Amino acid sequence: MTLRRALVQTFCWVLVALAFGVVLWRWKGSDPALEYATAYITEWSLSVDNIFVFVLLFRFFQVGEREAPKILTAGIGLAIVFRILFIAGGLALVTHAHWVLYVFGAFLVYTGIKMFSGKHQAQVNPKVHRFLQRFFKNPLLLVIVLLAVTDIVFAMDSIPAVLAISTVPLVVYSSNIFAVLGLRSLFFLLKGAVDRFRYLQQGVAVVLVFIGGKMLADMIQVRLPDWVSLTVIALCLGGSIVLSLSKNNNA
Structure with missing residues (x-):
């Protein structure tokens, strides 16, 4: 997987996701389409954190270039598959207990503050590694x-975030799935540059803080x-x- 091919594939996945947004606009109207676009961008940005850990795992297990794509x-x-199950559970929970959204909102604000104040320190937990080695x-x-x-x-972060934006099943499922489908090409695009995006x-x-705050503001009827x-x-x-790129150029 060359850098150029990864760039083309990433662009294609984003284009497909945007095309679905256009279809949704013509099919369901502007409100669901805007919710989808917001949810997709949020999920896509949160998926970048996945890339950091994916790169770490591949380095830790010394995965070769030939095996990596498979x-x-x-x-x-x-x-x-797991995301679909998680979303189904989240939607069922929110439908039967609307107050859960406020719990999600507080959780997102807490997570965002913690993430902002600390550095990204993804590590492979040795205990988890040894436990899984027994079975695999x-x-x-x-x-x-x-x-x-x-x-x-x-x-755990991304699904509450998208539920804060929309509880329409079509919007929630599609934004998540399109974001995850683009992870493969995004990995090859960013694996050599994860350290450059320091901010x-x-x-x-x-x-996350903004989305969580928006969710909590719903309690006082502010939308x-x-x-x-x-x-x-x-x-x-x-x-x-x-800002990250400008700092890298000045360094």
């Missing part, structure tokens, strides 16, 4: 399982238009990327 494909496929003697199979488990951990974590943290949320999220992520 392992990623299998791991991401397994992650999509094949190292490559172990990496696939770890990729899926890693995505589940990050889904991206802070940008994602601000997004922001979807286009405002989309603009704020895009500015936070774009600003963190530009």
Whole structure:
């Protein structure tokens, strides 16, 4: 997987996701389409954290260039299945107990503040590694399982975030699945440059605090238009990327 091919594939996945947004606009109207666009950008930005850990896992297990694409494909496929189950549970919970959204909101604010104040220190837990080795003697199979488990951990943040934006099943499922499908090409695009985006974590943290605050504001009947949320999220992520690149150029 060359850098150019990874760039083309990443662009294609984003284009497909945007095309679905256009179809959704013509099919369901502007409100669901704006919710989808906001949710997709949020999920896509949160998936960058997955890349940090994926790179670490591949380095730790010394996965070769030839095996990497197959392992990623299998791991991401397994992650999509788990995400569908998580989303189904989340939607059922929110439908029967609306107050859970406020709990999610507080959790996102807490997570965002913690993420902003600390540095990204992804590590492979030796205890988890030894435990899984008992059941998976094949190292490559172990990496696939770890990729899926890693995505589940990050889904704890991303699924509440997207439920804060929309509870329409079509919007929630599609935004998550399109974001996860792009992880494979995004991995090859960013694996050599993860250290260059030093402020991206802070940008994602601000997004989480904003989404959590928006969710909590619903308690006092304060609701922001979807286009405002989309603009704020895009500015936070774009600003963190530009700041990271400018700092790298000045260093």
